[in-house]
Amino acid sequence: MNQPQIEKYSPGTVLPVGSHQVKVLKYLASGGFAHVYSVEISPPDLVCPDNIACLKRVVVPDKTSLNTLRAEVDSMKSLRGNKCIVSYIDSHATKSPMNAGMYEVYLLMEFCSGGGLIDFMNTRLQNRLQESEILNIMSQVSQGVAAMHALQPPLIHRDIKIENVLLSKTNDFKLCDFGSVSGVIRAPRNTEEFNYVQYDIMKNTTAQYRCPEMIDLYRGLPIDEKADIWALGVFLYKVCYYTTPFEKNGESAILASKFQFPAYPHYSDRIKNLISVMLRVEPLKRPNICQVLEEVSRIQGIPCPIKNFYLLRMMEKQDYSRASPSPQLPPGTIQAVEQKLSHPPKIATNANITSKPASFQQMPQLHLSKSQPLSGQLEVAPHIQPLGRTATLANPIYRSSDPFSKLDKSALLSTSITMESIPSVSRTPQLEHLQMPHMSKSHAVLQRNSVSPVRNGRGAISSIVASNKTSLDRGRYVDSETQTSDYPIGSLSRSASRKSFASSISSTESLEAISTGGSFTRKIGSKIKKVMTGDTRGFSPIKSAQNTGESVKSAFSALRKGISSIQLTGDNSTRKTSAETRKYRNTSNNSIPENKISSSKSHRRSTSFFSFVPENNDYELVANIKKEKRPAALRRTSSLKGSSSSIQKRVKDLINAEDVPNKSSTSGYGKYTDTARAINPSNQLENTANRKSSTVITPIHDLQKSKPVPPPKPAHLKPTLPPKPKHLKAKSSEVSRKKSGTQKRDSRQNLEDSPFHSQHEIREFERRFPSAL
Numbered sequence: 001m002n003q004p005q006i007e008k009y010s011p012g013t014v015l016p017v018g019s020h021q022v023k024v025l026k027y028l029a030s031g032g033f034a035h036v037y038s039v040e041i042s043p044p045d046l047v048c049p050d051n052i053a054c055l056k057r058v059v060v061p062d063k064t065s066l067n068t069l070r071a072e073v074d075s076m077k078s079l080r081g082n083k084c085i086v087s088y089i090d091s092h093a094t095k096s097p098m099n100a101g102m103y104e105v106y107l108l109m110e111f112c113s114g115g116g117l118i119d120f121m122n123t124r125l126q127n128r129l130q131e132s133e134i135l136n137i138m139s140q141v142s143q144g145v146a147a148m149h150a151l152q153p154p155l156i157h158r159d160i161k162i163e164n165v166l167l168s169k170t171n172d173f174k175l176c177d178f179g180s181v182s183g184v185i186r187a188p189r190n191t192e193e194f195n196y197v198q199y200d201i202m203k204n205t206t207a208q209y210r211c212p213e214m215i216d217l218y219r220g221l222p223i224d225e226k227a228d229i230w231a232l233g234v235f236l237y238k239v240c241y242y243t244t245p246f247e248k249n250g251e252s253a254i255l256a257s258k259f260q261f262p263a264y265p266h267y268s269d270r271i272k273n274l275i276s277v278m279l280r281v282e283p284l285k286r287p288n289i290c291q292v293l294e295e296v297s298r299i300q301g302i303p304c305p306i307k308n309f310y311l312l313r314m315m316e317k318q319d320y321s322r323a324s325p326s327p328q329l330p331p332g333t334i335q336a337v338e339q340k341l342s343h344p345p346k347i348a349t350n351a352n353i354t355s356k357p358a359s360f361q362q363m364p365q366l367h368l369s370k371s372q373p374l375s376g377q378l379e380v381a382p383h384i385q386p387l388g389r390t391a392t393l394a395n396p397i398y399r400s401s402d403p404f405s406k407l408d409k410s411a412l413l414s415t416s417i418t419m420e421s422i423p424s425v426s427r428t429p430q431l432e433h434l435q436m437p438h439m440s441k442s443h444a445v446l447q448r449n450s451v452s453p454v455r456n457g458r459g460a461i462s463s464i465v466a467s468n469k470t471s472l473d474r475g476r477y478v479d480s481e482t483q484t485s486d487y488p489i490g491s492l493s494r495s496a497s498r499k500s501f502a503s504s505i506s507s508t509e510s511l512e513a514i515s516t517g518g519s520f521t522r523k524i525g526s527k528i529k530k531v532m533t534g535d536t537r538g539f540s541p542i543k544s545a546q547n548t549g550e551s552v553k554s555a556f557s558a559l560r561k562g563i564s565s566i567q568l569t570g571d572n573s574t575r576k577t578s579a580e581t582r583k584y585r586n587t588s589n590n591s592i593p594e595n596k597i598s599s600s601k602s603h604r605r606s607t608s609f610f611s612f613v614p615e616n617n618d619y620e621l622v623a624n625i626k627k628e629k630r631p632a633a634l635r636r637t638s639s640l641k642g643s644s645s646s647i648q649k650r651v652k653d654l655i656n657a658e659d660v661p662n663k664s665s666t667s668g669y670g671k672y673t674d675t676a677r678a679i680n681p682s683n684q685l686e687n688t689a690n691r692k693s694s695t696v697i698t699p700i701h702d703l704q705k706s707k708p709v710p711p712p713k714p715a716h717l718k719p720t721l722p723p724k725p726k727h728l729k730a731k732s733s734e735v736s737r738k739k740s741g742t743q744k745r746d747s748r749q750n751l752e753d754s755p756f757h758s759q760h761e762i763r764e765f766e767r768r769f770p771s772a773l
C-alpha cells in the first residue's frame with residue numbers, strides 16, 4: 001500500500017472515535033501502517049476501568065484500503081471480550097481532512113501497558129524464560145487463537161508472531177494485530193488464482209512463520225487453521241530459544257520442516273515434542289488448537305481452560321443426523337462425555353525426543369489407562385450416528401424456534417473462560433447468516449461483495465476462501481459464510497436473531513455500523529469471500545467437517561475403540577454406516593509404516609497427534625519414530641469385521657471407562673471430511689424438505705448421484721498453474737511429489753506412485769476425502 005505520510009498527534013489532542021471522545025496522552029509506536037497512541041477515553045469502557053485506552057490511527061489512500069481495514073475492525077469486534085485478545089472498544093472512519101480522497105480509520109482498543117512480548121523477552125536475555133513461564137505464555141496465546149478458530153466460519157490470524165503478542169497491565173499475554181486475518185483460503189486452481197494467493201500471502205504473513213503450504217502452493221492445500229498452528233509452533237520455538245527454527249536455511253528447511261533444538265536453554269521433551277508436532281509438514285498431522293491447548297495444560301498440570309469445540313461441533317452434527325433408526329445411545333451419554341471432557345487426564349511423559357532434526361517425524365502416542373476417563377483428545381469415528389438425544393447438545397433443527405438456543409447451549413457447554421468469553425456478539429451475526437433461507441441470502445451477500453477487498457493491513461487484497469473440494473463445489477469458490485450453512489436453522493426467526501444481536505451489543509455499535517461499515521455479515525463476508533474467478537460460488541456443506549475432522553477424530557479415538565468393529569449386518573442404516581466407515585478408514589491413514597500395520601493395531605493409530613492405548617493405568621506420551629510412506633491405510637482391509645458388539649454398548653462401556661478395549665484398531669486417520677455422510681438415508685427426506693426453506697446439511701452423495709458427470713475437459717481448456725520453480729521441487733518424503741515439474745493433480749494420476757488401482761478409485765477418493773490428498 002502506498003502509505004501516506006501523516007503527522008503525529010501531539011499530547012492533549014482531543015478527537016471523537018465512534019461514540020467516544022479521546023484525548024491523546026502519548027505517542028507509542030508506529031506499526032507498518034499506523035500510528036499508535038495511549039489515550040484517555042470518555043465515557044469509560046469496561047475493558048479499561050482506568051479510562052486509558054490505545055488508539056490506532058491509520059490513513060488509507062482509497063476505499064479499497066478502507067474496506068480492508070474494516071475487516072480488521074470486524075475481526076476484533078467478533079473477538080471482543082476474550083481475555084487473551086486485545087479488546088476492541090470503538091472505531092471510526094472519516095474522509096481525511098488533510099489528504100483529499102483519502103480516509104482515516106481510528107481504532108480504539110484496550111491498552112496493553114506491559115508492552116510487547118518481545119520487550120519482555122529482551123529483559124531476559126541472560127536469564128532465559130523458565131518452562132513454566134513459556135507454558136503460561138503459550139497457553140494464553142493459544143486461547144486467543146482458539147477463540148478465532150472457534151468462530152464459524154473460523155478466522156485465521158495468519159500473522160501469529162512474537163511481535164503480535166502484548167502484555168496487559170495485569171501481566172496477561174494478549175494476541176493483537178488482526179490486520180492479516182482471513183477465512184480459510186482454498187488452494188489456487190489456475191495461474192490467476194495462484195498469483196493472487198501468492199501475493200496475498202506475501203503481503204500478510206511473516207516469512208519465518210510461513211508454513212510449507214503457504215510457500216509451496218503447488219501442494220494444492222488450503223490455508224486453514226493449521227497454518228496458524230504452524231506459526232504457533234514457530235512462536236513457541238522462538239519463545240524458548242529466541243530464534244526461529246528455520247532462521248538459517250529458510251524456505252527449503254521450512255518445506256521439509258528441518259530444524260534442530262539448541263542444547264541451551266534446556267526444556268522438557270514434552271515441550272519439544274509439542275513444537276515438533278506443530279511443525280509437521282503435513283497440515284493434517286498437526287494438532288488443532290484445542291489439542292495444542294490440552295497438551296499445554298497437561299504439561300502445566302492444570303485443567304484445559306477450553307472445551308474442545310471441534311469435538312462438540314461434531315457431536316452436534318452427529319446429533320442432528322441422529323434422527324434415524326440407527327443405534328442409539330442411552331440418555332445422558334453426551335452429558336457424560338462432556339463431564340469427562342472437562343477433566344482431562346494427566347499424562348506421564350515418556351517422550352524420547354532428541355534434538356535431531358528428524359524430531360518432527362516422531363509421532364507421539366498417548367497411552368490411556370483403562371481407568372482413565374475419556375478426554376478431549378479421543379478420536380471420533382465420523383460414522384457414529386447417534387450421539388444422544390439429549391437436550392444439552394440440542395439438535396440444531398430444534399433451534400429454529402429459539403434463536404438463543406445456540407448461545408444457551410454454548411454457555412451450557414462451556415465452563416471455560418475462553419469459550420464463555422467469546423461474546424455473543426461474535427456469534428449472533430453468524431446466526432443471522434445461518435437463519436437465511438438456503439443459499440439465497442448468502443448468495444446475495446456474496447454478490448454484493450463480489451469485488452470486496454480484504455483488510456490486509458499491507459494492501460488491499462481479498463482472500464480466496466477455501467471451499468474444500470467436493471463434487472458439488474468443485475471448480476467454484478465458496479465463501480466461508482456459506483460453509484456454515486450446513487446448520488439447519490430452519491425457520492429461525494431473523495428478527496429474533498437480530499434482536500438478540502442488537503441486545504447483545506452496546507449502543508455504540510449502531511454508530512460503528514454507520515461509521516465503519518455495514519453489517520457484520522456483509523463486512524466479514526467481504527473479508528472472506530472469493531473475488532477472483534468468475535465461477536459461481538458454491539455451497540460447501542462439508543467445509544466445516546474438513547476443518548474439524550481431525551480434532552474430532554482425535555477427540556474420539558477411545559470412542560472408536562469401542563466401535564472399531566461395526567456389524568456389517570443389520571438394518572440399512574447400520575450397514576451404510578459401516579460401509580462408510582470402512583471407506584473412511586481405508587482411505588485416510590496415510591502414513592502408517594507398512595511393517596506395523598498387520599502386526600500391531602496400536603500402530604495404526606500412530607499418525608494422529610495423540611492417540612490412546614490403554615496401558616499401565618496411566619497416560620503416557622511416547623515418541624514413536626516412524627517412516628513416512630505412501631498412504632498405507634489404503635491397503636488396509638476390513639478392520640471393521642468380526643465384532644458383534646453394538647455401538648451403544650461399546651460407547652457406554654467407554655463412557656464408564658471400565659472396559660476400554662485393550663487395543664484400538666482405528667487411529668491415525670486423515671481429516672474426516674465428509675460430514676454429510678453421517679446422515680442416514682432415513683434423514684435425507686427430512687433434509688430435502690428442510691432445504692427448501694432453510695440451510696441444511698446436504699447429503700453430498702445423493703446430490704452427486706443425481707448430478708450428471710460432466711465430460712472431461714479438453715486438455716487445452718484445463719486451468720493451469722504456472723510452472724513450479726526449482727526450489728520448490730520438494731525432496732521431502734513427507735510430501736510425495738515424485739515427478740518433478742508436474743503438478744499435484746497430475747501426480748495423482750500416476751498410478752505407479754499411488755496406492756490406487758484405477759483412475760476411478762482416485763476420483764472416488766478425491767470426491768470423498770478431498771483434503772486428504
Ligand SMILES: Nc1ncnc2c1ncn2[C@@H]1O[C@H](COP(=O)(O)OP(=O)(O)OP(=O)(O)O)[C@@H](O)[C@H]1O
Nearest residue numbers: 029030031032033034036054086110111112177179
Ligand atoms: N493495544 C495496544 N496497547 C499497547 N500498545 C499497542 C497496542 N496495539 C499496538 N500497540 C503498539 O503498536 C505497535 C504497532 O501496532 P500494530 O502491530 O497493531 O500495527 P500494525 O500497523 O498492524 O503493525 P505491523 O507492522 O506489525 O503490522 C505494536 O507493536 C505495539 O508496540
